Amino acid sequence: xxxxxxEGGSAYHPPSVAEFFPDVILFxxxxxxxxxxxxxxxLMTVVVAVFFLVxxxxxxxxxxxxxxxxxxxxxxxxxxxAEDILGREQGKRFLPLLTTLFFLIFACNVSGIIPLxxxxxxARVGLxxxxxxxxxxxxxxxxxKAQGFGPYLKNNLFPPGVPKPVYILLxxxxxxxxxxxxxxxxxxxxLGNMMSGHLVLVLFFGASWYMLxxxxxxxxxxxxxxxxxxxxxxxxxEMLVQFLQAYIFTLLAAVYIDGALHAEH
Amino acid sequence: MTTIQTVVLxxxxxxxxxxxxxxxxxxxxxxxxxxxxxxxxxxxxxxxKVLNERTERIEGGIAKAEQAQAQAQQALEExxxxxxxxxxxxxxxxxxxxxxxxxxxxxxRARAQAxxxxxxxxGRAQLEAQRVQIVAELRADxxxxxxxxxxxxxxxxxxxxxxxxxxxxxxxDELDAVSAPANK
Numbered sequence: 001x002x003x004x005x006x007e008g009g010s011a012y013h014p015p016s017v018a019e020f021f022p023d024v025i026l027f028x029x030x031x032x033x034x035x036x037x038x039x040x041x042x043l044m045t046v047v048v049a050v051f052f053l054v055x056x057x058x059x060x061x062x063x064x065x066x067x068x069x070x071x072x073x074x075x076x077x078x079x080x081x082a083e084d085i086l087g088r089e090q091g092k093r094f095l096p097l098l099t100t101l102f103f104l105i106f107a108c109n110v111s112g113i114i115p116l117x118x119x120x121x122x123a124r125v126g127l128x129x130x131x132x133x134x135x136x137x138x139x140x141x142x143x144x145k146a147q148g149f150g151p152y153l154k155n156n157l158f159p160p161g162v163p164k165p166v167y168i169l170l171x172x173x174x175x176x177x178x179x180x181x182x183x184x185x186x187x188x189x190x191l192g193n194m195m196s197g198h199l200v201l202v203l204f205f206g207a208s209w210y211m212l213x214x215x216x217x218x219x220x221x222x223x224x225x226x227x228x229x230x231x232x233x234x235x236x237x238e239m240l241v242q243f244l245q246a247y248i249f250t251l252l253a254a255v256y257i258d259g260a261l262h263a264e265h
Numbered sequence: 266m267t268t269i270q271t272v273v274l275x276x277x278x279x280x281x282x283x284x285x286x287x288x289x290x291x292x293x294x295x296x297x298x299x300x301x302x303x304x305x306x307x308x309x310x311x312x313x314k315v316l317n318e319r320t321e322r323i324e325g326g327i328a329k330a331e332q333a334q335a336q337a338q339q340a341l342e343e344x345x346x347x348x349x350x351x352x353x354x355x356x357x358x359x360x361x362x363x364x365x366x367x368x369x370x371x372x373x374r375a376r377a378q379a380x381x382x383x384x385x386x387x388g389r390a391q392l393e394a395q396r397v398q399i400v401a402e403l404r405a406d407x408x409x410x411x412x413x414x415x416x417x418x419x420x421x422x423x424x425x426x427x428x429x430x431x432x433x434x435x436x437x438d439e440l441d442a443v444s445a446p447a448n449k
Contacts, residue, residue: 016279017282018279031287031288031291032288033286038288041293041296042292042296044296045299048300048303052304052308053303056307056312059312061315061318061319061322074308074309096301096309097301099304099308100301100304104301108296125282125284125285125289126285126292127293127297129293130290130294130297188283191282191283
């Protein structure tokens with residue numbers, strides 16, 4: 001990615017936001033334009049779909065091999081997110097959404113440290129935004145369906161058990177936090193984490209490449225090695241962040257749905 | 266200089282990272298729909314089916330075990346009842362046998378008693394007969410001896426036989442009358 005302007009000779013180019021906007025490869029100028037990030041997304045989508053379809057193509061009572069792994073992953077979302085937050089019945093109802101969110105986000109996060117891909121599919125605002133909007137629609141729909149439109153709004157905007165004048169302050173805050181800030185934070189928490197993680201990795205590995213191979217100053221070589229080691233450490237850290245962000249996004253979606261289902265505040 | 270210019274240029278060309286391009290949204294939706302459909306329509310129903318089967322299998326196993334246990338319990342109770350019945354039967358037979366044995370013993374005892382009584386009575390009768398016979402013999406002997414003795418003592422023969430016999434008999438009866446109460 002850094003090699004795009006290698007004509008500058010020995011100049012070092014720090015990574016920038018441009019990292020995330022590679023050249024469009026296909027269908028330029030149409031709504032179906034494809035660049036590297038879109039390709040990574042599509043590839044990871046296919047990987048997730050194929051993995052689970054193959055693993056669960058004819059599930060056995062006693063799981064074997066890849067079915068074991070698939071069940072382990074699915075059980076993680078089913079037990080530790082859906083059922084823990086929503087309970088058995090509602091957890092089952094929203095399991096498809098939560099499972100989709102978790103594995104799509106996780107796969108598109110993990111592409112950030114997969115060699116040759118090296119780009120999180122979630123580091124472009126589209127995917128986090130679409131998923132946040134879907135979550136927004138679902139939790140509002142669930143709340144309206146469970147409580148009715150009026151009571152749902154009333155419970156959210158005028159939470160009971162508060163003296164009347166407090167609503168002057170509370171209602172705008174609730175309106176903002178529930179109906180505006182929630183989808184925005186869902187989007188930017190994920191986007192920001194993935195973008196910054198990618199930039200950090202590019203920074204360290206780009207610097208190592210530059211110091212080890214592009215310039216001849218010997219005294220910079222140990223620094224290049226150190227930078228490489230830091231890049232490795234941050235790769236491990238990124239693994240954690242990638243999992244954690246997928247988990248947090250899905251967990252918050254479940255929490256929002258749960259909050260919408262129950263009138264108690 | 267050139268570096269800074271390039272960076273600035275790049276920044277100018279670079280779209281905003283928080284405003285999505287249409288194709289970004291489109292491909293995000295495509296990915297979401299594909300993964301969503303795979304999980305919603307295919308993977309999760311299959312997974313749920315397997316989970317249900319597993320639950321059923323486990324519950325079925327438990328039910329089967331409970332059934333087997335109930336059957337075993339029933340068999341045990343039946344067996345116990347039969348055993349108690351058999352014990353009662355045995356006790357009854359034993360009591361019957363004991364009663365019967367007692368009855369036999371009593372019967373035997375009675376029979377033996379009767380036999381012994383009969384033997385004793387027979388012996389007594391025999392003894393009585395012998396005694397009567399001996400007394401009769403003795404009486405005849407004693408009469409003759411006494412007459413001999415008397416004739417010798419008197420020194421004369423007594424012709425009148427009839428008178429002689431009457432006298433002796435009378436004498437002996439008197440003797441009997443005296444001795445009989447002492448004997449019996």
